[in-house]
Amino acid sequence: MLIGGAALATTAAVSFLPGVAHATTRAGAEKPIDFLFVIYPNGTLLDFAGPNEILSRIPNTRVRFASPAGGPVTLEKGIVFGPTEKLSDIDKVDVICIPGALNLSAMMKPEILAHIRKLSESAQYVTSVCTGSLILGAAGVLKGKRSACHWAFLNVLKEYGAIPDSARIVKDGRFMSGGGVTAGIDFGVAIAAELRGAQAAQQVQLLVQYDPQPPFRSGNPADAPENVREAVYKMLPGSKDGLMRPII
Amino acid sequence: MLIGGAALATTAAVSFLPGVAHATTRAGAEKPIDFLFVIYPNGTLLDFAGPNEILSRIPNTRVRFASPAGGPVTLEKGIVFGPTEKLSDIDKVDVICIPGALNLSAMMKPEILAHIRKLSESAQYVTSVCTGSLILGAAGVLKGKRSACHWAFLNVLKEYGAIPDSARIVKDGRFMSGGGVTAGIDFGVAIAAELRGAQAAQQVQLLVQYDPQPPFRSGNPADAPENVREAVYKMLPGSKDGLMRPII
Numbered sequence: 001m002l003i004g005g006a007a008l009a010t011t012a013a014v015s016f017l018p019g020v021a022h023a024t025t026r027a028g029a030e031k032p033i034d035f036l037f038v039i040y041p042n043g044t045l046l047d048f049a050g051p052n053e054i055l056s057r058i059p060n061t062r063v064r065f066a067s068p069a070g071g072p073v074t075l076e077k078g079i080v081f082g083p084t085e086k087l088s089d090i091d092k093v094d095v096i097c098i099p100g101a102l103n104l105s106a107m108m109k110p111e112i113l114a115h116i117r118k119l120s121e122s123a124q125y126v127t128s129v130c131t132g133s134l135i136l137g138a139a140g141v142l143k144g145k146r147s148a149c150h151w152a153f154l155n156v157l158k159e160y161g162a163i164p165d166s167a168r169i170v171k172d173g174r175f176m177s178g179g180g181v182t183a184g185i186d187f188g189v190a191i192a193a194e195l196r197g198a199q200a201a202q203q204v205q206l207l208v209q210y211d212p213q214p215p216f217r218s219g220n221p222a223d224a225p226e227n228v229r230e231a232v233y234k235m236l237p238g239s240k241d242g243l244m245r246p247i248i
Numbered sequence: 249m250l251i252g253g254a255a256l257a258t259t260a261a262v263s264f265l266p267g268v269a270h271a272t273t274r275a276g277a278e279k280p281i282d283f284l285f286v287i288y289p290n291g292t293l294l295d296f297a298g299p300n301e302i303l304s305r306i307p308n309t310r311v312r313f314a315s316p317a318g319g320p321v322t323l324e325k326g327i328v329f330g331p332t333e334k335l336s337d338i339d340k341v342d343v344i345c346i347p348g349a350l351n352l353s354a355m356m357k358p359e360i361l362a363h364i365r366k367l368s369e370s371a372q373y374v375t376s377v378c379t380g381s382l383i384l385g386a387a388g389v390l391k392g393k394r395s396a397c398h399w400a401f402l403n404v405l406k407e408y409g410a411i412p413d414s415a416r417i418v419k420d421g422r423f424m425s426g427g428g429v430t431a432g433i434d435f436g437v438a439i440a441a442e443l444r445g446a447q448a449a450q451q452v453q454l455l456v457q458y459d460p461q462p463p464f465r466s467g468n469p470a471d472a473p474e475n476v477r478e479a480v481y482k483m484l485p486g487s488k489d490g491l492m493r494p495i496i
Contacts, residue, residue: 045301049297056325062377080328082320121488169461181455182301186463190463200402201466202472205464205472206429206466211462212462219459
C-alpha cells in the first residue's frame with residue numbers, strides 16, 4: 001500500500017540497498033516467493049498440474065498446495081492428489097492461485113470464501129485458472145476487475161461484478177487469470193515471467209518443451225468446426241452464451 | 249493377428265453385423281478402450297496429467313493407472329498421486345502409455361521391464377510421453393521403431409535400437425509417442441483421434457480449451473533465444489547433443 005510521497009520515497013530508497021538492487025535479475029539475492037494453489041474435492045487436475053510444472057521449476061519459489069480439509073484431496077474422476085496443507089492454517093502468501101472445476105461446491109462456503117478473501121487482500125498476486133475465477137468472484141475480490149474464465153462459463157463472472165475477458169491470459173493490476181484448463185500452462189509461463197523475469201520463464205519453457213502443436217484447431221468456439229462447436233454447446237447447457245452454471 | 253485370407257474375411261464379415269457396422273462413429277456401439285498409464289516414483293506429473301485430461305473425457309474409454317508397487321505414488325517434487333493398481337496384476341490393456349521423468353530408476357528393473365514388454369506385445373497401441381520412450385526402449389520393444397522423446401534425451405533412444413524422431417508427435421505403426429512433458433497434451437489429442445475419431449478428439453479439445461498461446465517462443469532449442477538455450481544446455485549436461493543421461 002503506497003501512501004503518497006513518503007512511501008514512494010521508501011520504495012525508491014530500498015532499490016539502492018546493497019543486495020537488494022537488481023534483485024529481480026539475481027536469483028540468489030531474491031526473496032523467496034510463496035506460491036499457493038488452493039485445491040479442493042472434484043477439482044480438475046490439469047488446471048493446476050499445468051502451471052505447477054512451470055512454477056515448481058523457477059528459481060527461489062516455493063509451491064504449496066492447500067485445501068479446505070488439508071491432506072489428500074479427491075479430484076474429478078477419482079484422482080487423489082496430495083499432500084495439501086489445511087487452508088485455514090495459512091495466513092499469508094505472495095501469490096494465491098485458484099484452479100477450476102465444474103463442481104465448485106467445496107469452495108463455495110462462507111468461511112472458505114472469507115479465508116480466500118483474506119489471503120487475496122495481502123497477496124502480491126491474486127490468480128486463477130479456468131472457473132477458479134468464479135471462486136475469486138464469489139469471494140468478492142474481483143469487483144471491477146477484468147478476468148479470464150473457461151469460455152463456457154465466462155459471462156457468469158458478471159454476477160460477481162467482474163469484467164469477463166475472453167483473452168487466454170488476463171492481467172489487471174495484481175490480478176492475473178487464465179482461461180479454461182490448458183490455459184493454465186500459458187498462465188504459468190506468464191506469471192513466472194512476472195515473478196522471476198522473462199529469462200527464467202523462457203528457460204523453464206524450454207525445459208518442459210512447451211512448443212505446442214495441437215493436431216486440430218478446435219480449442220475455442222471461434223476456431224472449432226461448426227459440428228464440433230454445436231455438439232459441445234449441446235453437451236454443456238448455457239455454454240453458447242458463456243453462461244453455463246457450475247455446480248455450487 | 250491376421251493370418252492370411254481367412255482372418256481377413258472374418259474381419260470384413262464382422263463389419264456387417266448389426267450394431268457393429270459403423271462402430272467407429274457410434275460411441276454406444278464401440279468396444280470400451282482400456283487405456284493404461286504406468287506411473288512410478290519420481291515421475292513427472294504433467295507428462296500424464298496432460299493426456300489424461302483428454303483421454304478421460306473421450307467416449308467409452310477407461311483410463312487406468314498402474315505403478316510398480318500399486319497404491320499412491322510419490323512423484324517428483326513430493327507430489328503424491330493415486331490410486332494406482334499394481335502393474336503386475338494387469339495382464340492386458342488396449343493402450344499402454346509410459347510417461348517420463350528425469351529419474352527412471354523405479355522402472356529400470358528386469359521384472360518391471362519384462363512386464364512392460366508383455367503388455368506391449370498384446371496392446372493395440374504402445375505409447376509414451378517424454379523420456380517414457382527410454383523405458384519402452386529398455387524393455388526392448390522399440391527396435392527399429394521411430395520414437396519421440398524429450399529433446400535433451402532424444403538421441404539416447406539409439407542405444408535401444410530405436411530411431412530418434414524430433415517431431416512432437418511420432419507414429420510408427422502401433423507405436424505413438426510425444427516429446428517432452430507438455431507434448432503429452434498434443435499426443436493425447438492425437439491418440440484420442442486415432443482411437444475415437446477426429447470429431448471426438450476435437451470436442452474434447454474444445455472442452456479443455458486447448459488453444460495454446462505461449463507468451464514466448466522458447467519451447468524447443470531451435471526456437472529459444474540463444475542465451476536461454478545456452479543456459480539450459482549448461483543446466484542439463486549432454487542435452488546439447490540430445491544425450492543427457494536419465495537417472496537409471
